[in-house]
Amino acid sequence: MMKKITVKVNDKSVVVPEGVTVAAAVYMAGETAFRKSVSGQLRSPVCGMGICYECRVQIDNQPHQLACRQLCREGMEIRTL
């Protein structure tokens, strides 16, 4: 059985399998928008591999973290937009 961990996405607890990326957890929480662009548009990941920078979220109070490239850790606090 795969180990499960709990993270928070915008204060909502989400249980995810260990080893999924932060991006996956954001989708599992039901969010589709990850960040707001410089002119205020909603955006979500495009490349899935760390080049487009559209997946930027706040992780444990650190802004501009790439959700596609970081794996979820127990207790992680993720914030979109």
Next chain:
Amino acid sequence: MTRIVVVGAGPAGIAAACRAAESGAMVTLLDGEPYPGGGIWRHSIDYSVPRPVRNSKEAKNMREKTKISNGARKAKRWFNRLDKVGVSLRTSETVVDITGRSVQVQREQGELDSIAFDKLILATGAHELFLPFPGWTLPNVMGVGGAQALLKAGMPVNPASPRGGVKRLRVVVGGSGPLLFAVAASLAKAGAKIVCVAEQTSGMQLAKFALGILRYQPAKMVQGMGYMLQYFPAPYWPNTWVKEARGDSQVREVVLTNGKRQWIEPADLVACAYGLVPSVELAALAGCKQENGRLVVDNLQRTSIEGFFAAGEITGIGGTDLAITEGEIAGLAAAGKAKETADYTDYTEKEKKQKLKSVKSVVNKLIARRERQQKFARLLNQSFALKPHLKQLPADDTIVCRCEDVTFGELKNQADQRSAKLYTRCGMGPCQGRVCSSALQYLLDWEPNKVRPPLFPTKIGAFISNTESLKRKAKK
């Protein structure tokens, strides 16, 4: 002992690392992703997920618990080989700069480290070509490989519906290339409902491609048919492309066209990309010679810089098998096991063939194999060449630079990439033009901007405390 650094742990990088290490070199294999495998051999979350690894022993333990996705026996063979040879595998480490004979890598937490080498093998792969169309910035409009990567990382395509039950996402797959089949199949397998697959190339080109596959790689035909069965009964439309995406907080529908008429299809997710472009940024920063956006290499995968080799998609898009062969040759050559005997550049075709037959060395076999595989690569590139009318995709108010929100209207009258950057901030955001520059090279025939370090956004504190980078500044 020769210290070899391989940048990029996809098929080319893994093959290069294996061959070099087996030849007695001390090999470090770097990749920015948490897992090795690159875009194509990335692990699927469906099959239990490994942790990032620091050494090959850990990698071995991890692999024993992991099944490789896509039934990729070939991938598994290479991963096993990598485990055996004792390569120092460093994942979640991104190369941000290169100075002389050392690369600077940034770890996940932002700190920098310097790794010295005698020989460097560049296997940085490729990224997708995204062409801007109205609405492409809406949430849930993504790349084709992008959708595949996110899916493998755990993105659900049949999430719980707010009204109870499960909501199957309706997906339109668009763009160009054989990847469209594979990704439509994976999405369908994961529970998405494929609405249609829209391929920009013509039915005639596809027929030629099919015949070519039967000739060069019949096994791939079987694979392709298998993919089609998986997303059956969704239609596959050649000569069709996504003209516009519409929605509110996310995409809801797309406008498709075949040039003559247009129609609307519903979509909760759009996966659209127009093939791959070589990721040459690091090579360009190092000063390796390029031609038409790809790296120039000789018969032994040597670049224009002494001691620098290149393999895989950065030398031209050719697929996994060609990447592996190139990687093997580069690995052997970098470790000094492929001598000049294999360099037949000055021979005629006939002489070369005879020579290759008579000398049964490993590297010559590989070179012969590479020639066969390059035929398939050429077929691939011809069959999915982009139609010129795709240059009309963006409207004046379509955003091209997604980091700085610069529209096509603001850009089309600029002289070149550099003036666009200075006047509109196009390409000055965190992606450093990786998305918009590739698009503009196609849309307006612009030359790419000069590459400058750091290659990826780097914490200023980490950059200052890194002595190698300071030395570079001091020298200038």
